[in-house]
Amino acid sequence: MRLSARPSSGVVLVACLLLLWEVSARLDWMHTPNWPPLTDVLVALAHDTLTGELPLLVGGTLWRMAAGLAAGGAAGVVVGMLFATLPMTARLFGPMVELVRPIPIPAVIPPLVLFLGLDNTMKVTVVALTVFFPVLTNTMQGVAAVEADTLAMGRTFGIGPLRRALRITLPAVLPYILAGFRVSLALALVVAVVAEMIAGEQGIGHYLVMMQFAGRAPEIYATVLVLAVLGYGLNRAFLVMEHRTIHWWFAMGRQADG
Secondary structure, eight states, X not given: OOOOOSOXXXXXXXXXXXXXXXXXXXXXXXXOTTSOOHHHHHHHHHHHHHTXXXXXXXXXXXXXXXXXXXXXXXXXXXXXXXHHHOHHHHHHHHHHHHHHTTSOHHHHHHHHHHHHTTSHHHHHHHHHHHHHHHHHHHHHHHHHHSOHHHHHHHHHTTOOHHHHIIIIIHHHHHHHHHHXXXXXXXXHHHHHHHHHHHSOSXXXXXXXXXHHHHTOHHHHHHHHHHHHHHHHHHXXXXXXXXXXXXXXXXXXXXXXXX
């Protein structure tokens, strides 16, 4: 997948939709006071940004998201490697993982609140649980895709199991792991905001709920725009990092997902 800085037809479509937003609000096509013009939303966005309120909220949400992404991703890689290389661990803990995985994340938040309270620990844990399963699955698929001849060569040269896992298996599985992280990136942002909306007094999610209760539509839409741009920017940044980290993978003609 080639990364290009040129405006695409998708950018033109977004611009047209934003223009339609402004026109529809100015001409009162929606017949509701809760559909403000885009210019009013941008004014609210500029005000909250210049006062420092919005950057502080976004920074807190990003911190919780990053902490959960790191913790859940690391756990997913470790458990995935263990499950794929030690069948006994998969037999012992696999059923428990499959039992927990289908549970909707919002349903997990209330029990976690009881155990962990409303602080950052609960929110980071929710994000980590969300990230854990995609990274786990991709890691196991990556280990299964490693060629048996490569591992056999490592054994022939007397490389021990731990060094073989770190020096041979892990680098070969890295493209799959990064794919799992890329899928988890958007999920982590969504879940971090949802956790703040359901239980919390900090972050962009809590701010959205407060603006809803106050009936301040421009601030609500401004926050949604920030989240949209933030999600897009994070994905693009991750793609750049992915291409630089595993450039050899793409040089072999592989294509990134999505």
